[in-house]
Amino acid sequence: MHKGVIYAFLAAALFGASTPFAKLLVGQMAPVMAAGLLYLGSGVGLLAWYALRSIATYGREKRTDGLKGRDLPWLAGAILFGGVAGPVLLLVGLMHTPASSASLLLNMEGVLTALLAWFVFRENFDRRIFLGMIFIVSAGILLSGQLGSELGTPWGALAIIAACLCWAIDNNLTRKVSGSDAVQVAGIKGLVAGLVNLSIAFSLGYAVPEARSILSAGIVGFCGYGLSLVMFVLALRHLGAARTGAYFSAAPFVGAIMSLWMLGDIPGNVFWISAVLMAIGIWLHVTERHGHAHTHLxxxxxxxxxxxxxxxxxxxxxxxxxxxxxxxxxxxxxxxxxxxxxxxxxxxxxxx
Structure with a gap:
């Protein structure tokens, strides 16, 4: 299997597994506080890894793939959308949505990532990729309709879809710096996003959570946001934004399975129909083949x-x-x- 696909699936598994844990954190603290701690755990853990790696390889390896000045505007935009707005919207959505259904709605990130990549950043696509996205969109619409009938107004679903749009913008901007050191990129994103969200939380008067909750958020953030983002950046390097987003659509299935096991959510028939449609869409992407004569400048x-x-x-x-x-x-x-x-x-x- 292409190593980019492996990176994408590892990113999906780590992030998908974090969704039910993040829902548990929402019951213990405000969404903006939880988002700050999740990303701070990601940033601190990754930058510690970056520092230890630099010390261990000092004098033996000179890396040249660190961030450059021209990368900073792209990285700043990615942090704003993906590290600040996206997590808060997700956690607000989780307050009003069953975790299993929320996990499947997160497939919209892959769809929106692909649409931006195709029509704004001009990545290539073919009929097979487009058909796969139709299946994924259909599943998301079907699931959102179910939520609307259950909740009156699907504010939870809308908040999650808005978070997916923020992450789609983030993904396409991060693609611009994916050739840089993935640990450095992900660590800076996590640290800045965490500090910004915590500053907002404290300005709104939220108290510091218990030490156990802070530690739990840090661990979930490092694994589900930090390590996942490192794998995602590496996948962007090898696959581009649209295809990475498509493979990353496996993440919600991991989250849904864990939610059913951990939180006791009981899905209905619509849930399973949506899951089948999304699985078909992901399969069409995974089995894509693209080759032709091309020129490298x-x-x-x-x-x-x-x-x-x-x-x-x-x-x-x-x-x-x-x-x-x-x-x-x-x-x-x-x-x-x-x-x-x-x-x-x-x-x-x-x-x-």
């Missing part, structure tokens, strides 16, 4: 890469290289024309 960028068995990285080195792979340095992509199956990764963001 000269481009310089830094990221971890291989040389053997990779025609895209047949460059020379201006420093002594011991042959160890993968390795990380700024390199020049040469002009190249060839044909093979590919995704819209760092080297295949060409027009069709």
């Amino acid at each position: 000269p481009m310089q960028h830094p990221h971890s890469h291989l040389h053997y068995h990779d025609s895209h990285h047949q460059h020379t080195h201006d420093f002594p290289w011991d042959g160890e792979e993968p390795h990380n340095h700024a390199h020049q992509q040469q002009h190249l024309v060839h044909t093979h199956a590919h995704f819209p990764d760092l080297h295949h963001r060409h027009r069709h």
